[in-house]
Amino acid sequence: MPVNENGIIALLNVDEANYELIAKCDFGGAKLLVLKNGIELSQRWEREHLNLIAIISQSEVIAPSGVYLLETLQKIANFPDIPFFLLANKVTDNTNRVCLKTGVADVFRLPLRPNRLQIRANFLIQNWRKIRERSTIEKVGEYKTPLIKRIFDIVFSGTVLLCLSPFLLILIIIMKLESKGPIFYYSLRVGTGYKVFKFYKIRSMYVNADKRLKELKHLNQYSGTEGETKAEIDVNMLCDHCVKNGTSCQRLLYADDVSWCEKNYIKTRKAMSENAFIKLKNDPRVTKVGKVLRNTSIDELPQLWNVFIGDMSIVGNRPLPLYEAEKLTTDKYAMRFMAPAGITGLWQVEKRGKGEMSSEERMMLDNSYAETHSFTNDIKLILKTIPALFQKENV
Template sequence: MKEAIRFEYKTPFIKRLFDILVAGTALLALSPLIMLVVILIKLESKGPVIYYSLRVGTGYKIFHFYKFRSMYTNADRKLKELKHLNQYGATSTSTTVADASTFLCDECKANGTACQRPIYTDKETLCEKIYEKRQKAEAGAAFLKIQNDPRITRVGKFIRNTSFDELPQLWNVLIGDMSIVGNRPLPLYEAEKLTTDKYMMRFMAPAGITGLWQVEKRGKAGDMSEEERIMLDNAYARDNSFWKDILLILRTIPALFQKENV
């Protein structure tokens, strides 16, 4: 990222106490389930049980954002092998997918050098040029859509559908990286673009597992735009309190039983 912009945000004592009690209790209560997920992941595929991506939270602080691994460790390499499974056929974007597996763009290949500005996402690392091409391709159609994606393990599919892959974020809450309620921490490449006065307000609130836009999304028909999401993040940053957080948690519970992910 560019030079970090930092804001001082001091978590209210009652909010921090609530986070510790909820996260600690949940980790203890769910420990049998967590152990079962760990065992199943290890039995099905080699590699670490937990992976992390770099996320930007309160005051543009960068931290390790934890999840259970749901894909094979060589998932990026498999993209090259899966081009023929792309539901949208072999297009020019398929070449981009193959190139992404080497983390090199055409321009960098021509120069014989590695990409200097890699983009870090939850699932892969790729050249910024490739990411931009991917975003343009996705504006018209899905970049890569594979039915029964073989990169995802059987256990991975289950924990994604049930959101069990998010359980390690309770550790993020316990150590103070996040809160139970707040604005979702963003990947570096997204946060870097939100450094203007219009958007930076969202980073003056705590980073959280659930928040205002996740709940409001349930009341909307269709997908929520990125602009709408950021405006709701700003609204939460301007007006939040412990009791409003409790109301958001109560509104989140029924949302968990609906189809869309929060």
């Protein structure tokens, strides 16, 4: 008798080509059930009491149908503890660590090798209970700075702060002569693992500059077309494809008791979304001394204190203001928060002095750093940062 007879393997988001490959596998008599997403899976399981023995989801690791879905299923009362497999295009050491800590059974890099899937899936399905009894799956933890990197950060930041203290005293006097207000200030920033901390800088703007941000949004060099208006999501409106095929939409999204056309949702969300990054060209809120500070990055010096106390590192992805970070929680952007937060990083060096940079380019470089960072590469970036400071582009 087949070992998995009457068992069901749920396939989520699996495209036609990969389904054909999976259908050729011998899973010991288990049936394949094709589902659109995790919502449909949980609804069918609760309603039909499905005998689930495994889940195979075609998704990137850091994505709604990846580790986030697994974490959601783990919180559902009485949901079966079964192997959760991912079919992903991108697999790195960082994503593998996330999978291990979250409890993903295995990740298969696309294009799929059905032989490999068959062997691994059958083994894990048959031995899952024994494996789970002998191991404790930890929750995804925060990024921890390697010891050599932490020692370097403390020595480097402490030495620079000590050597520059006379220069900082002169700078304080000059700033006081130009404009009133505090010399140093902090804002709340989001760093590694979405950790919020106080981010210190030398004031380069006039006092109460933040209050003018709304009226100057039209100068944002990361924004789309000027005069663009926000759209509202109409849950009752059908996309062109739905209209041609009647009122029955084949791609519905569900939230509680509401459902709407996925194509229309994506279209309207795109129309109503604002860019996460805000950067004003020739910002009128900046003082004369502030422009010099920014162009030479001297205003960043107090961040050495953040490095010294461990909030940041010398090299890493820039920590973001709360209003920017809250927009970067999707699978496309979340990878950047799996790296250390830093004063300088890949996009500052690669793009400085090469013209304006789109937010998409910035995010690609942030994600690239998160996947490839190492102490050796950090030293190389520090050496490249010094000549970059004297280029014209103010990043």
